[in-house]
Amino acid sequence: MAEEEKKECEYSSTTKKKFEFLEDLPGIGPATAQKLKELGYHTVESLAMATARELEPVGISEKKAFAIIEAARSSIGISFIRADELLKMRQNVLRLTSGSKALDRILDGGLETQTITEFYGEYGSGKSQICHQLCVNVQLPPERGGLNGAALYVDTENTFRTERIVQMSRHLGLDPTEVVKNIIYAEAYTSDHQIFLLENADQVIKENNVKLIIVDSLTAHFRSEYIGREMLASRQQRLNKHMHKLIGLARAFNAVAVVTNQVMAKPDVFFGDAVHPIGGHIVGHTSHTRLYLRRAAHGPVRIARLVSSPYLPEGEEIFKITENGIEDVSEEEKTKSRGR
Numbered sequence: 001m002a003e004e005e006k007k008e009c010e011y012s013s014t015t016k017k018k019f020e021f022l023e024d025l026p027g028i029g030p031a032t033a034q035k036l037k038e039l040g041y042h043t044v045e046s047l048a049m050a051t052a053r054e055l056e057p058v059g060i061s062e063k064k065a066f067a068i069i070e071a072a073r074s075s076i077g078i079s080f081i082r083a084d085e086l087l088k089m090r091q092n093v094l095r096l097t098s099g100s101k102a103l104d105r106i107l108d109g110g111l112e113t114q115t116i117t118e119f120y121g122e123y124g125s126g127k128s129q130i131c132h133q134l135c136v137n138v139q140l141p142p143e144r145g146g147l148n149g150a151a152l153y154v155d156t157e158n159t160f161r162t163e164r165i166v167q168m169s170r171h172l173g174l175d176p177t178e179v180v181k182n183i184i185y186a187e188a189y190t191s192d193h194q195i196f197l198l199e200n201a202d203q204v205i206k207e208n209n210v211k212l213i214i215v216d217s218l219t220a221h222f223r224s225e226y227i228g229r230e231m232l233a234s235r236q237q238r239l240n241k242h243m244h245k246l247i248g249l250a251r252a253f254n255a256v257a258v259v260t261n262q263v264m265a266k267p268d269v270f271f272g273d274a275v276h277p278i279g280g281h282i283v284g285h286t287s288h289t290r291l292y293l294r295r296a297a298h299g300p301v302r303i304a305r306l307v308s309s310p311y312l313p314e315g316e317e318i319f320k321i322t323e324n325g326i327e328d329v330s331e332e333e334k335t336k337s338r339g340r
């Protein structure tokens with residue numbers, strides 16, 4: 001290594017300080033730390049994902065805000081990086097199994113960390129069932145497709161059922177009493193409450209080693225509260241901010257983020273899909289991976305289609321929902337249903 005290069009390495013390793021708590025960051029006294037916490041920034045990780053404008057209410061100068069964010073970023077190892085380093089960061093992406101090999105296949109091995117995966121579909125298509133299954137699977141060791149982590153479940157429709165978690169855990173040979181302890185649950189009563197919960201989730205995520213963050217459903221409250229054209233712009237703005245918060249958490253903690261979404265009928269479509277997900281372009285552009293779920297003609301079988309992904313081709317697979325949870329459809333069952 002050239003002398004100059006060596007020096008540079010030494011320099012960057014000594015300047016790249018690791019800060020454990022907000023109070024350790026240069027320029028943050030107790031009063032500023034307190035204000036940051038009130039704004040929802042409890043950890044260095046979440047501060048690293050903030051923008052200077054978001055820190056305006058703290059009452060510090062823009063310059064100072066930049067400096068604080070920069071220190072938080074360098075502490076957790078993000079700054080401008082070369083494309084080869086970006087590739088390395090992508091290599092830190094972990095995958096979580098859905099429980100169905102077929103579904104994992106269209107996702108190139110499972111749901112990935114650091115990005116948002118959206119499941120959309122009609123009522124009863126299996127969105128919440130998948131969320132339940134993921135809460136169990138995330139607790140599995142990596143060799144079984146898990147992330148050895150906990151789950152955070154933001155429930156807006158009051159459809160989370162511990163009984164289902166117990167059934168799914170037993171099927172995987174896990175102790176249900178332990179599994180339920182590793183699911184942190186919060187019911188969101190309004191869209192404001194939903195936003196508040198995520199904005200204050202960083203500490204809980206860090207302390208509990210949360211590797212899966214679920215918002216089920218992302219859009220239900222927004223849809224019922226913001227009615228009419230004149231409210232559309234503010235709804236989209238709030239949704240956008242909410243989604244960005246979620247991406248920030250997924251990146252900062254290398255966690256899987258999952259949102260569910262309902263569908264609306266398209267009145268003007270005669271061919272192809274007559275439904276589309278709620279949330280318009282905002283949700284579409286911020287969800288990295290979108291899957292459309294629908295029921296097969298009858299029974300437990302569901303069809304999942306990968307509608308968009310930054311790098312995977314469109315694909316369609318089937319799975320089923322049973323007492324045990326999300327499972328593959330056996331070859332035998334496939335042949336049988338073809339014969340019908």
Ligand SMILES: Nc1ncnc2c1ncn2[C@@H]1O[C@H](COP(=O)(O)OP(=O)(O)O)[C@@H](O)[C@H]1O
Nearest residue numbers: 121122123124125126127128129130321322323
């Ligand atoms: N214990 C169970 N055994 C078998 N199937 C179940 C069980 N619980 C739920 N399901 C199936 O899951 C469906 C509900 O799916 P859900 O994920 O709640 O839909 P949504 O897309 O509206 O969130 C039910 O209609 C049923 O088909």
Ligand SMILES: [Mg+2]
Nearest residue numbers: 127128157159
């Ligand atoms: Mg549901």
